[in-house]
Amino acid sequence: EKGTYPHFMLKEIDEQPFVIRKIIQEYQNENDEIKLDPQIRKAMKTCDRIYIIAAGTSYHAGLLGKQFIEKLANIPVEVHVASEFSYNMPLLSEKPLFVYISQSGETADSRSVLVQTKKLGHPALTITNVPGSTLSREADYTMHLHAGPEIAVASTKAYTAQMAVLAILAVDTARAKGINLDFDPMQELGIVANAMEALTDQKEDLEELARDYLSVTRNCFFIGRGIDYYVGLEGSLKLKEISYIQAEGFAGGELKHGTIALIEEGTPVIALATQENVNYSIRGNVQEVEARGANSMILSMKGLDKEGDAFVIPHVHDLLTPLASVIPLQLISYYAALHRDCDVDKPRNLAKSVTVE
């Protein structure tokens, strides 16, 4: 039920801090150790390469999952769009582990890959919000997102839950492999949950940004570098699916290779600047698009912010910034859709779970 909320999407955006706290609780035992099916731990520890398969928003979470697993647990990861996998089947390693990420657990494109890889005899782990769903039943192992039912077509809390669970999985695997980490995922996720709460309290500012930048435009670009680029991809998917604004996410460094030709007087550009190592270069990109007339806004993180930034997220661990930085993007999309009189929870032409290939 929506309760006092006008839309499920807004309610689900607001639920994110609680979902993260629930995940911390569900994945921790009484000795403050990570609680995980020992078979999943073994599968992660013994594989030589991970293949993440997903679609849409879950694919975007997978791109971040790759960063977590490679950086923390030192296992190579490939991320594939489910619908493309069979045309571009990669050469598989000797001991692959397939990880299916799906909010609904019913996405037909992902299921068809699962059927294929099971036939080849490869182990599969499904990360889903619906245990008992098709992808969960047909895989060897399941990790539950604990996000509660997600009703709005636009995925919000499932995305942040997927990233939280992937971060926990990456740390558990690192520990199982004897890698010493200076990163306590539960503590860092606790900080993220508090940041999320502060962010969802800033709806008025975000509504104003949506009004100023997006109420009449036909297009909008998101730019970022490194993990900010992946969050930009998610921000652009959110905006296009519910507001019907043509939105695209680009890597800041790619602008000069073609994309910058699209910038006209007044084109909205949303730049993410939450990473220290790319802070200088992404701000350079913003100057480049502004010089061509863009109406740009910078969304940065406390500590890396500069005067004039449109929005600053609270400080969270470098690797986990997407869990916080996506929230203003979700809210900006929500208000843009609202200002444009769109059906926020049930956008045209879309279904909550895509059960056809």
Ligand code: M6R
């Ligand atoms: O249920 P799934 O996570 O497998 O769904 C995958 C996509 O269909 C889904 O994420 C879609 O892109 C959302 N509408 C995005 O908000």
